[in-house]
Amino acid sequence: MKIALLGYGKMGKVIERIALERGHEIVLKKDEFNTYDGLSTAAVAIDFSVPTAAVNNISAAFNSGVPVVSGTTGWLEHYDEMIALCKEKNGGFISSSNFSLGVNIFFGLNEYLAKLMAPFDSYNVSMEEIHHIHKLDAPSGTAISLAQGVIENSSYDSWALDETKENTIRIEAKRIGEVPGTHTVNYDSAIDSIEIKHTAHNREGFALGAVIAAEWLAGKQGIFTMKDVLNL
Numbered sequence: 001m002k003i004a005l006l007g008y009g010k011m012g013k014v015i016e017r018i019a020l021e022r023g024h025e026i027v028l029k030k031d032e033f034n035t036y037d038g039l040s041t042a043a044v045a046i047d048f049s050v051p052t053a054a055v056n057n058i059s060a061a062f063n064s065g066v067p068v069v070s071g072t073t074g075w076l077e078h079y080d081e082m083i084a085l086c087k088e089k090n091g092g093f094i095s096s097s098n099f100s101l102g103v104n105i106f107f108g109l110n111e112y113l114a115k116l117m118a119p120f121d122s123y124n125v126s127m128e129e130i131h132h133i134h135k136l137d138a139p140s141g142t143a144i145s146l147a148q149g150v151i152e153n154s155s156y157d158s159w160a161l162d163e164t165k166e167n168t169i170r171i172e173a174k175r176i177g178e179v180p181g182t183h184t185v186n187y188d189s190a191i192d193s194i195e196i197k198h199t200a201h202n203r204e205g206f207a208l209g210a211v212i213a214a215e216w217l218a219g220k221q222g223i224f225t226m227k228d229v230l231n232l
Contacts, residue, residue: 002025003042003211005028005046006045006048006058008029011206024211044217046214047070047071047072050136054074062091067093067219068094069210070093076141094217097140098206099206100209103198104230107146111150111152113196114149114154117187122190125150127159127185130179139171142183147171156168156169181199182200
């Protein structure tokens, strides 16, 4: 399968290696210094770029008739615009804050725990996410997805970065060294605490999940999620 890489930083290079190991061909390695030449020949595009480039990358792919797997976060104010373009072009799209198999299982565990804890208002929910110092957005897209999972299954109605308010999930974002990603969901009361945590050891899980999503998406039309890909 021919794959276009939209974004060729650290994640792009890991995705390239895994894609080649799985027998795929890379027809474009898009960074800030080159063009989209070769994009139209791809069966699918994988976007792991930066927030300021994501919309242009995704738009270029849809306009070239190429389905998109996007793991870039920090651009979701334009999400509805990209969904509309995808539908207009009869494209295929998977956008996820995290493509790791373990994290997607963690998402399900988080939602289940939120349902269990919803009747017990003596517990306050908070979250912590830790990433490398190069990450541009805060909180992480994964933390936002976790917060949304709690909101949809509890009386909480919003989240806030480093701020404590009523009915609001406080998210603390830390940037330390080269940490790939650690996410913790805490339920604290005066009596005890309950905590669930996911720790990524490297970028391999994100990259493998993105390639698996690309393999699944090729040839499909519509808007999908990792739950569709993994049948969760």
